[in-house]
Amino acid sequence: MIIPIVSIPVSIAEGLFGYEDLFPRSETFQHIGEYCTGLVVLEKPSIRRMSHCFVDGPSQSSLNKAITSSPWSALSVNNRRIELISKHHQQGFSVGIIDSTFIHHPRGKNIYGVYKYWDYVNNCYTYAIQLVTAAISTGDRVDGFDVRIYHRSFEQQERLYLQHTGVDSTNEQRQEPYLRRLTELLSFECNRQQAKTKSELAVELIDAMEASAVAPEAYALDNGLFAPVVIERIEHYNKPWMADSEKIGCCSTKDNATTAKHSNKPCLTTLLTKLPSRCEVASEPSGCLPVASVSVVTAKSDLRLYMTIQRGKEIQSTSLPTSVSGMRPRYFMFVYIAGI
Secondary structure, eight states: OOOOBOSOOHHHHHHTTTOGGGSSSHHHHHHHHHHHHHHHHOSSOOHHHHHHHBTTOOOHHHHHHHHHTSSOOHHHHHHHHHHHHGGGGSSSOEEEEEEEEEEEOTTOTTSTTEEEEEETTTTEEEEEEEEEEEEEEETTEEEEEEEEEEOOOOHHHHHHHHHTOOOOTTOTTOSHHHHHHHHHHHHHHHHHHHOOOHHHHHHHHHHHHHTSTTOOSEEEEEGGGOOHHHHHHHHHTTOOEEEEBTTTTEEEOSSOOOEEEOTTSOOHHHHHTTOOSOEEOOOOOTTEEEOGGGOEEESSTTOEEEEEEEOOTTOOOOOTTTOBTTBOGGGOOEEEEEOO
């Protein structure tokens, strides 16, 4: 059943206020509003369905051109959005949240960015776009910052193809095989240089957040993005950080397989978004050694978050943060949660 849409809702029109000057044609801005309305209102939105639902609305080709070929910049729109939300993140303790997620397209194998992944929630393989996302949280407000699409690298497969194929040297008169081979080599090199890991995409988002008007005071990472290149970039900006794994309910270390499980505790990322505006360095809890550079405690007595290194036989030195068994302690991730 197709429900007719008479006009753009007031809430969406108010949300688009302040962006009109970024679109060179008023018709394009109108189509963007209609597109946003379709995304919110329709159960299964598509360009074709949107064009059918609007009363006296745009044609399918007009909506397509407004989204794909009209001369407006998505970067400029996002920069303007960040300017408009920055006033909400100037007061209070702000946290940058770096995460990865799926956009499922089980029947869209040919969609740009769709690959086959293992879905650990549903315990099955699925076709989806994998995104690396960044958000900014201050108090009770959370706003998206930016997003990157992760593309799988097929460098190994492409290299094997090039190693097992070649140009027939017995027929040197024909130029077509050599031109085709040159194209294959250039494509391989181009794909190799453009390939980026999820950690590299996370670093790009961190750099963008630090250069923006909403640079956070701390970072929370998904455990899948807990990599040296990410941690080093955060510490380059002298910011504290925490890493958490929602799917297994624990916080883990890079160099130790031991995990501190909190199966009945709130998710650490959720806790970070609720930090009050005033934070202090925690005192030492029993059985743990605090790392002062990244220790955080809320003003409430019933909730304390500590970045700690758990005592154990493998720890020889208690001089922190200089040395823990000859290793830099910033790569140890044990979180002690008290009073919850």
